[in-house]
Amino acid sequence: MKQSLSLLILTFLIGSAWAKLAPPAPEEAAKAAESAARAKWTAQVGAYQLCQVQDRIAARFGSPRPAEAAAIPACVDPGPFAYTPPSEKPIEASGAHSPPGNAHSPPSTGAPSQPAAAAPKS
Secondary structure, three states: OHHHHHHHHHHHHHHHHHHOOOOOOHHHHHHHHHHHHHHHHHHHHHHHHHHHHHHHHHHHHOOOOOOOOOOOOOOOOOOOOOOOOOOOOOHHHHOOOOOHHHHHOOOOOOOOOOOOOOOOOO
16 A cells, blocks of 8 residues: 555656656757657668578578469668758748737737727816
8 A cells, every 4th residue: 555655656756747847959859850760770771681681591591482472572771871850941831820910919918909099088
């Protein structure tokens, strides 16, 4: 019972710690995207090298395949690593604009777009 209670408290503390973390900076996000692309390319190179080794082993020890066997695709070389970061759209092209009415009287000001006529003093 005490162990499950402490585990529950620990879960809430970890959740609150994650909630307080700041979002990553654009440079960090770009670096993370590049490292993810490099990891994907490394996996492709590993798969290509494994495919080549399997082909060599099959050529050395395997018997000829029967004619009705399905064709196996050839190994595909992934080529050298080349990362091109995605181009960032300017705000105008991203479609993140406010409705046209907000351009004349922004909701944050609370003031009407045209000055109101002064009421006569009596």
